[in-house]
Amino acid sequence: MPPVIDQKNCTQCGKCVDICSEDVFYGSEKKKTPLVTYPEECWHCNACVEVCPAEGAIRLRTPLPMMVCYK
Amino acid sequence: MLAKQVIEADVLCIGGGIAGLMAAIRASELGAKVVVAEKGNTLSSGAGGLGNDHFVCYIPEVHGPDVMPVIEELRRGQLGARLKDLEKTRVWIEHTYDIVKLWDQWGIPMKYRGRYEFAGHAYPGDSYPCHLKYAGKKQKSVLTKEARKRGVKIVNRVMLFELLSDNGIFEAVGLHTREGHLIEFRSKSAILGTGTVARLYQGLTPGWMFNATRPGTLTGDGRIMAYRAGAELFNVETLEHHAGPKYYTRSGQATWVGIVRDPQGKPIGPFLKKPYRKYSDMIIEVNKGLFSEYARSGKGPVYMDCRGISKNDYKYMQHWFAQEGFGAFTDHLKAKGIDLRTNPIEWATYGMRGSCGSVWQDINGQTSIKGLYVAGDETTRSISPAATFGWIAGAHAAKWARNVDAKASTKAKALIKAKASFLSEIMRREEGPDWKEVNIALQQIMSEYAGSIRSESLLEAGHRHLRRLKQEARDTVIAANPHELARVLEVLNLLDLGELVCIAAKERKETRGQHNRMDYAYTNPTLDKYLIVKNVDGQPVTEWR
DSSP: OOOEEOTTTOOOOOHHHHHOSSOTTTTOOTTSOOOOOOGGGOOOOOHHHHHOOSTTSEEOOOOGGGOOOBO | OOEEEEEEEEEEEESOSHHHHHHHHHHHHTTOOEEEEOSSOTTTOSTTSSOOSEEEOOOHHHHOSOSHHHHHHHTTSTTGGGOOOHHHHHHHHHHHHHHHHHHHHHTOOOOBTTBOOBOSSSOTTOSOOOEEEOOOTTHHHHHHHHHHHTTOEEEOSEEEEEEEEETTEEEEEEEETTTOOEEEEEEEEEEEOOOOBOSSSOOSSTTSTTOSSSOTTOBOHHHHHHHHTTOOEEOTTOOOOOEEESSSOOSOGGGOOSEEEOTTSOBSSSSOSSOOTTOOOTHHHHOTTHHHHHHHTTOOOEEEEOTTOOHHHHHHHHHHHHHHTOHHHHHHHHHTTOOTTTOOEEEEEOOOOOOOOEEOOOTTSBOSSTTEEEOGGGTOSSHHHHHHHHHHHHHHHHHHHHHOOOOOOSSHHHHHHHHHHHHHHHHHOOSSOOHHHHHHHHHHHHHHHSSSEEOHHHHHHHHHHHHHHHHHHHHHOOOSSHHHHHHHHHHHHHHHHHHHHHHHHHHOOSOBTTBEETTSOSOOGGGOSOEEEEEETTEEEEEEO
């Protein structure tokens, strides 16, 4: 469920928590790895991924109901 | 729970999207003390939060001195239905070049490789393509910076949910969505730019509610606040839908360089035979419902087929995908090994966006309440008019605030007290449905009784169910924290809007656009008018105009 945070790479800067308009990180504390409290409220805008200064610390996982259908 | 804080301003912008920020910048430039109250964070909020790559623009040196042929051509595309008002359309179009120059100057690149580039949203052979390709990925951070530079105070994480116009002063009540306290806003003028309405109808993935073309946090807060405060709304019964990739909903259909084809590979429309960067397949703008029509009739699925795209056009499309905010979507394609050069993608007609009309407004965005303005999706659902009418509304709001004789409100205290007590009661409850449960129930009713299939008996029954649901929700809904409490307030707003949709849809006894009245299965030319709904002593009253 989006977003997914890799604790190893996260620098706990809180930028993702700050930018998310849906506030999926609600309840996160400063200088701690963010909590993904409301993943189902993610709009997949990618703002958290793009604002993250650390390589590989955050990514979005596409939920199965949103799978792209192709041939 | 009482208002911990009072914030005063000359001009209050409710919603910090493209329109709200443009209004704030303009009003501030004209000397007003401006506050933007934003439910999320202005860096990413609103329909423009993802980014964008098309800005409708009329440039006299490019298009010629006469604006009329440009407007005529523009009306043949997806915005057509909302461009009936010629004067307003002209005002918008004539301002666009100025906005383009401003944005470019501020750091939103409006040129591609040093020149103005027009592509997409146009039919082959069009004489006046006017959808400017621009790099809008960072537009919200640029506008936020420009607003702050001019002294605009931005208050993020506050959901304004009640508005009062009294004694020449606007009083708005907001909930801090993280801290949980109430904030009272006092201003001489207010501009509503809270966007369109999501989460009223079931979307493409009913089990995944926030998967929508617009942010799920846009719940018509401004529109319903305005209604409760006495402002007139119009054409609330209108339904809008959109189309795009299945099941990953995104706007930006014209960013795709491809052909819409049936399962046998035959193009659905007559406009394009081969992908070409200058044109999007306009069959989508002719009929966004075609994807569900094909599926229903067994002829589907329908594909967006980019096969045959040239190497350069593929790069070009990817470049604009990034600006349009497709980052997460393209990452997903990559992760799943889906290559648009070889894999046609299924497309779908997305569920009803439930536009619910707009707040009644004049050419300056002024509503039927003096000093209260609207902009953004309340005007025309596109970035360019949002920017333009935000700018215009900002100027008028600043002027209004300079001249109005504002006195203290006599009603604000009682309103805040009542709201505080209601919210405290919700927070105290230990057991009951949460916002999501209410929202799912609401979407079921709206989709089934007031969706694209409508009739007197369905609407009557749907309205009855909604009233019961609303009462039940008000009496029993719970919230574990301020975040959930804000979601509750959103759903309560949606319930009010849903009721108005039922009332207006009953009144419009004809079929028009997606408003399909099974008991009046024709379009009545004499009803090509605005259907107004307003709050008179707590009761919704309709009127034709």
